[in-house]
Amino acid sequence: MSRNATIEIDGKKYEFPIIEGTENELAIDIKTLRSITGGVTTIDPGFKNTGSCESAITFLDGEKGILRYRGYSIEELAEKAEFLEVAYLLIFGELPTAEELTKFHNDIKDQAHVDEDVKKILDGFPKTAHPMGVLSSLTSALVAFNPDSVNVDSEEEMYNAIVRILGKFPVLAAWTYRKHAGLPLDYGDNSLGYVDNFFKMMFKKPAADYESNEIVVSALNKLLILHADHEQNCSTSTVRIVGSSNAGLFVSISAGINALWGPLHGGANQAVIEMLEAIKGDGGDTKKYMAKAKDKEDSFRLMGFGHRVYKNFDPRAKIIKVAADEVLNELGIEDPILDIAKGLEKEALEDPYFVDRKLYPNVDFYSGIIYRALGIPTDMFTPMFALGRLPGWISQWREMRLGKEPIGRPRQIYIGETHRNFIPLKKR
Ligand code: CMC
Secondary structure, rough: OOOOEEEEEEEEEEEEEEEOOOOOEEEEOOOHHHHHHHHOOOHHHHHHOOOOOOOOEEEOOOOEEEEEEOEEEHHHHHOOOOOOOOHHOOOHHOOOHHHHHHHHHHHHHHOOOOOHHHHHHHHHHOOOHHHHHHHHHHHHHHHHHHHHOOOOOOOOHHHHHHHHHHHHHHHHHHHHHHHHHOOOOOOOOOOHHHHHHHHHHOOOOOOOOOOOOHHHHHHHHHHHHHHHHOOHHHHHHHHHHHHHHOOHHHHHHHHHHHHHHOOOOOHHHHHHHHHHHHHOOOOOOOOHHHHHHOOOOOOOOOOOOOOOOOOOOOOOHHHHHHHHHHHHHHHHOHHHHHHHHHHHHHHHHHHHHHHOOOOEEOHHHHHHHHHHHOOHHHHHHHHHHHHHHHHHHHHHHHHHHOOOOOOOOOOOOOOOOOOOOOOHHOOO
């Protein structure tokens, strides 16, 4: 039975269909609102109540703390899958067979290099440049070296662009770090797994052999999977909206990297560690920082806390908290800021300010502690998030393109001056 919603404006009633998703979410389809009402629109700053698309990729229920990629729970994927399997699942909709996975990985390996001239661009950046800015610039620059990845319409052209970016992006991310650290650029070793090879590209010392570390690879694999997609968040919406103008995959991803950089989004992982370090440096006084976070006159926020969609708990944060303990234990590392983080979480979970606003630790609260234990420097945390989110951005871009979605172009309600006559300069 079809269901409708009625909107009444100035005594006149208008009917709109209600659509239902496979998880029984309901939405009022207002596509015809402007045309049938003669120009009435909706307003929803921050899109808190606006669905921008129908998507079959990721389901999340913020009230129940559920996150699933293509129907598979995040808990199971983080425990049992490899990052590239998850990338394939997100992009193409099904878990790959062994054969499909091997072909996918081989196609990516075939593209795991960039034009030597990219090094010249990298050289132009100061060593102090933030890696996210460098990474987004280099990702855009890839277009110049791969012009046939721009106008991709057929599934085959899309596939080629997808394996290219999956091959080249880890090289760019690792090089961004190596430049920053003053290390020679390294191409890694294609006989290694995707995650292991990335780690080698990052950290191999010029005069020493690289030794794979299972604990490190497994922790990184888990973190990348947990970050791989999160439906219509800020950076993903950016990727979809840029791509909706028929801009190519690489520049759409570059735009997503910039959106992710902000501290309210992916940049929070760096901000969390900086905050925990500041608390430690300040004598570990968590109460003082809790008070600052609650003070409306103070712009300080408890970084790594709160989420637009999760109003119960962030299932990724639960997994990462356990993983942080495990990784530190396995690597024999003691990090005092883990205790500060746990202390802050405990206080927040008992504090009416946080409880009433349903503010819980999010994915970024404990992830930095693991990155740090793996030897990844603080300003590379957000690039790590970007590497993890890459398959999500790709799958959302592909879905949008195959679905032939219209160009993204929101409306507004104009609240500025009404018409007025121009005043010549001398008379102003
Ligand atoms: N510390 C203190 N107060 C907070 C926090 C926080 N971290 N987060 C939200 N609030 C308060 C906020 O001041 C507001 O209070 P009031 O109702 O009195 O005005 C209320 O909680 C609702 O917050 P909001 O800003 O309206 O919520 P939002 O959905 O627009 O923002 C958020 C979500 C994630 C941007 C926000 O919670 C935040 O700034 N958190 C800190 C940054 C962070 O950790 N970001 C990572 C997000 S998860 C990873 C990702 O997807 O990138």
